[in-house]
Amino acid sequence: MDNQPTPDPTMTRIGEAVQVGRSGQKALARDALTALWDEVGPTGDAFHRCTLAHYLADLQDTTEAELSWDERALAAVSDLTDERAQRYLSSLQVQAFLPSLYLNLADCHRRLGNPAQAREHLARASEHLVHLSDDPYGEAIRAAIREFAADDPTDARR
Structure with missing residues (x-):
């Protein structure tokens, strides 16, 4: 198995939104990732939830909001398996x-x-x-x- 990411439309959209945020458009990135979070839902794919929450934390305007997203990322990782993560990238x-x-x-x-x-x-x-x-x-x-x-x-x- 190679170590290249497997195509995953949600991860592609997450990556695109993260790049928007890194270009300085924090609010636009936050809106895009929040919309994705709403699509995935609180019981959706744990890999997507963990990734979304992790990146959403970095885009918050307050430390309290950042903490809330960081806590969601940690909660999602408890539902995540190596098998699921490795369907995206074999080394995870x-x-x-x-x-x-x-x-x-x-x-x-x-x-x-x-x-x-x-x-x-x-x-x-x-x-x-x-x-x-x-x-x-x-x-x-x-x-x-x-x-x-x-x-x-x-x-x-x-």
């Missing part, structure tokens, strides 16, 4: 999604002034680092977790 492992998802939650809680919850989610992110590949993505997540931990002024280990 659901457990490897967790460090990033927990890091996003930690970041939101830190910005909301919830240091205990931020540390709890950071610890969960760190616990799941073993699932990351030794590739640029894995190293980027590891570095972000190290940076987050180093920036924590409430960390008693300092």
